[in-house]
Amino acid sequence: xxxxxxxxxxxxxxxxxxxxxxxxxxxxxxxxxxxxxxxxxxxxxxxxxxxxxxxxxxxxxxxxxxxxxxxxxxxxxxxxxxxxxxxxxxxxxxxxxxxxxxxxxxxxxxxxxxxxxxxxxxxxxxxxxxxxxxxxxxxxxxxxxxxxxxxxxxxxxx
Numbered sequence: 001x002x003x004x005x006x007x008x009x010x011x012x013x014x015x016x017x018x019x020x021x022x023x024x025x026x027x028x029x030x031x032x033x034x035x036x037x038x039x040x041x042x043x044x045x046x047x048x049x050x051x052x053x054x055x056x057x058x059x060x061x062x063x064x065x066x067x068x069x070x071x072x073x074x075x076x077x078x079x080x081x082x083x084x085x086x087x088x089x090x091x092x093x094x095x096x097x098x099x100x101x102x103x104x105x106x107x108x109x110x111x112x113x114x115x116x117x118x119x120x121x122x123x124x125x126x127x128x129x130x131x132x133x134x135x136x137x138x139x140x141x142x143x144x145x146x147x148x149x150x151x152x153x154x155x156x157x158x
Contacts (some may be wrong), residue, residue, distance in 0.1 A: 002099055040099055040101065043092055045067070045092045046096065048067045049102065050123065050127055050130075052066040052070075052120065054127050055100065058118075061092070063093075068084065074150040076151065093117060100120055100122060100123075101119070101120055101123040102118070102123065103117070103119070104117050105118075
């Protein structure tokens with residue numbers, strides 16, 4: 001029987017007890033870290049910002065244009081996700097700055113001032129770590145499409 005994923009943690013996940021309760025504590029820590037990630041990445045535009053900034057720093061207008069020009073359809077909703085308002089992007093970027101996912105730099109020594117957004121080192125590491133779940137989603141695209149269809153159907157029935 002394969003070991004649960006949380007048993008492969010690289011950090012000690014217990015408080016000194018050699019074996020008693022160790023698996024349960026690891027599972028709790030694993031669950032807590034999944035919730036932490038969910039809260040860090042929970043936001044309609046956060047994946048778009050992460051992908052857009054993964055190629056390097058951008059000004060806010062460039063970032064807005066890059067997101068709006070993306071042609072990836074959102075299968076989870078009937079509406080067009082790519083029409084993000086500048087004010088919504090501003091709130092998303094502020095939230096990501098507070099979460100230390102995005103770094104904002106401003107150079108006032110030039111005119112007009114240059115304001116750039118880029119992924120923090122931790123966010124670049126996270127972005128690399130998200131490759132495996134994205135590959136899983138690609139591998140199970142048929143499952144995802146079925147779930148999307150069911151959710152849209154359920155929303156229509158409500």
